[in-house]
Amino acid sequence: MTSLTGRRCAALATAFAVALSGGVAATAPRAAAAPEPPATTIDDGLALTPPMGFNNWNTTHCRAEFNEKMITDMADIFVDRGLRAAGYSYVNIDDCWALPERAADGNLVPDPVRFPRGIKWLADYVHGKGLKFGIYTSAGTKTCNKAGGFPGGLGHERQDAALFASWGVDYLKYDNCNNQGVDAKLRYTAMRDALKATGRPIVFSICEWGQNKPWEWAKDVGHLWRTTGDINDTWAKTVDLLKRNMVLADHAGPGHWNDPDMLEVGNGRQTTTEYRSQFALWSIMAAPLLIGADLRKVSPEHFEILTNKEIIAIDQDKLGRQGKPIRVANGHYVFVKPLANGDRAVALFNETDQPARISATAAEAGLPTSAGYKIRDLWTGQDAHTAGTIAATVPPHGTAIYRVSADRGWPLYPPAVDSHTDLELLYPGAAPVVTPGKPAKVTASVHNAGRLPALFANTKITAPEGWTVRAESGTSTPVLRPEQTWQTRFAITAPAGTKPGSYPVTSTVTYHGHRPVTRTQTFDLLVPEPAPSGTVQLSETRWLRSANGFGPVEVNTSNGESKAGDGRPITINGVVFAKGLGVHAPSTVEYHLGGRCSTVSAQVGVDDEKNAGSVVFQVYADAAKVADSGVLTAADPAEPLQANVSGATLLRLVVTDAGDGQSNDHADWADVRLSCE
Incomplete structure (x- = not known):
């Protein structure tokens, strides 16, 4: 949950130190020393695999829909739709469950509107479904709710832990807001000891956002600890948290x-x-799997993701190893996780906006030398064999995940064959732009990774009606030998006068292994808008593509929050600009220039709406970086930035997080102008 600024309060810190010692407050208390980093882990038999369950915060925050009925519905769905059978066990409630003030006896009081029958009744209901119940509070004087917070646990650890135990709580999420500057190790250790004193087994989740590097000291304090700030439902944030955790x-x-x-x-x-x-x-990283969506509203295809038992088995593997990236290059990742039976889980992740063939080898994955390996696709459930290559064409933002084993029965499975179709791009990762009337070069590749041949391989390209597809080499081969790659080259031409837009093209490969197999890959070709004429405001010009760290790119306003149109007038260090782009790092906005433009200029800086953040603005002409602002913070005035883009086909306006994370990185391309013929 988002950190709130709290003033250091000496009296509260004193009271906290007294509570720890069990003594009486002195007039001049001595500062408590932080405990030494632990050498061991909690040995209580809890969370031996990553916790799995549900938490309401991502979908409800403090809205009225967070109530008793919602939580009982979640418990019912866990049972009725197979989530409990798949391994999910914790039904957890987050902030806003309590009244704003404690009772006269100092106890926390459940909100009678949200939870009319109380928390114990709710925990009993969840337990009655064969599940476990979790609750939330903060290691501060108040919780993290932006409306002012509810009573936190700082100085009340023993009392709150005893209350939670009496209600039947099985899991505590302990947040970090309004902590009055008290040492994190002291605060979290105090609650650990309080939970232990209850005699009830309670999983302890440390939620201090990785600020104090809990991975270095919390192994004997909690069962899990947040390594990052809060997630939100954007691709950029998902990737940001992945990189911090991996x-x-x-x-x-x-x-x-x-x-x-x-x-x-x-x-x-x-x-x-x-x-x-x-x-x-998250599964290959052995992360806790806590569903953050209202299960009453989740689509069938997304529900199917959550109940994929073979991927859950990777997360819950008894060996308890977190998978690591063994290779990261150009937005392509290979993760490997050792499993208890000697197998390896291998994930091929494509961060980029273009399909990509990503590969690894069994040796890289740490498997023993073998004549062949069994490879199981955990999304499709299909088995194949490989001589050692693990490869797939991974769609943009996609992840292929496999279970790979040195299996002497590998000949029983068909050869693993993958295919990939590449458009000849201006540079790696460039927008797949085509010019009507001019052929675009495409290469379709088929690779047999197996020890046995694949037969009668054939490839074809299907383009929109009216487009021309011409094969420039053979489209079939009778035998695709073991570990052989076969390629076909095509020329694809959009007819003159094709309207600007995105057009799907499909590559289809067929072959015979033990059975006929068909694989398809669909990708988009972009017919761009003509480059503008004269000097124009880029905020008034249609872009080709955009990616933004939080919410959409906004036109003539700041980034705002997650919804479109929720920004404010662009303001940098008190100066207001009528025109520009409001973005949030990491961000890229891409335009088509067609070689007709000469310069781009802007006033750049961090928007005043957050009074925080640090970013870097960059301009790219095709593959070349032609301008860089250096690090700018909320304290800096608008910085003029100008770049020569002569001859470039594509222009990219890029904002990075300056290497310190993307929190509060609201950035403005103010008065951004492009000069063309």
Whole structure:
């Protein structure tokens, strides 16, 4: 949950130190020393695999729909639709469950409107379904709710832990807001001891957003700890949290897990491909799987993601190893996770906006030398064999995930064959732009990774009606030998006068292994708008593509929040600009120039709406970076930025997070002008 600024309060810190010691407050209390980093982990048998369950925050925040009925419905759905059978067990409630003030006896009081029968009744209901119940509070004087917060646990650890135990709580999420500057290790250790004193087994989730590097000290304090700030339902944030969590694999294991925050699967603002990626990547990283969507509203295809038992088995593997990236290059990732039976889980992740063939080898994955390997696609459930290559064409923002084993029965499975179709681009990752009347060069490749041949391979390209597709080499081969790659070259031409837009093209490959197989790959070709004439405001010009770290790119306003149109007038260090683009790092806005433009200029800076953040503005002409602002912060005035883009086909306006994370990185391309012929 988002951090709120709190003033340091000496009296509260004193009271907290007294509560820890059990003594009486002195007039001049001594500062408590932070505990030494622990050498061991909690040995209580809890969370030996990453916790799985539900939390309401991502879908409800503090809205009225968060209530008793919602939580009982979630418990019912867990049972009725197979989530409990798939391994999900915790039904957790988040902030806003309590009244704003404690009772006269100091106890927390459930909101009687939201929870008329109380929390114990609700926990009993959840337990009656064969599930476990979790609750939330903060290691501060108030929780994180932006409306002012509800009573937190700082100084009330023993009392709150005893109350939670009496209600039958099985899981505590302990947040970090309004902490009065008290040392994090002290605050979280105090609640650990209080929970232990109740005698009830309660999983302890440390939610201090990775600010104090809990992976270095919390193994004997909590069972899991947040490694990141809050997630939101955007692709950029999913990737940001992935990158922060994936480098911490050596700190995770049974009973102590890295937590990159909850699942957004099913909340509806990302594509099915993107939700599949989050689920597969969180699973290979042995992350807790806490559903953050209202299960009453989740679509069948997204529900199917959440109940994929073979991918869940990767997350829940008893060995308890967090998968690591063994290769990262140009937005393409290979993750490997060792499994208890000697198998390896391998995930091929494509961060980019273009399809990509990504590959690894069995040796890289740490498997023993073998004549062949069984490879199981965990999305389709199909088995194949490979001589050692693990490869797939992965769609934009997609993740292929496999279970690979050194199996002597590999000849029983068909050869693993993958195909990929490449458009000849201006540079890697460029928009797939085509010019009407001019042939675009495309190469279709088919690779047999198996020890046995694939027979009668054939490839074809299907383009929109009226387009011309011409094969420039053979389109079939009778035998695709083991570990052979076969290619066909095509020329695709959009007819003159084709209107600007995105046009789908499909590549189809057929072959025979043990059975006939058909594989298809669909990709889009872009016919761009003509480049503008004269000097124009880019905020009034249609872009080819855009990607934004939070919410959409806004025209003539600041970024605002997650909804379109919720920004404010563009303002940098008190100066208001009528025109421009409001973005949020990391961001890219791409335009077609067609070689007809000469210069781009702008006033750039961090928007005043957050009074925080640090970013870098960059301009690219095709593959070349032609301008860089250096790091700009909320304290800086607008910086003039100008670049020569002569001869470029594509222009990219890029904003990075300056290497310190994307929190509050609301950035403005103000008065951004393009000069063309």
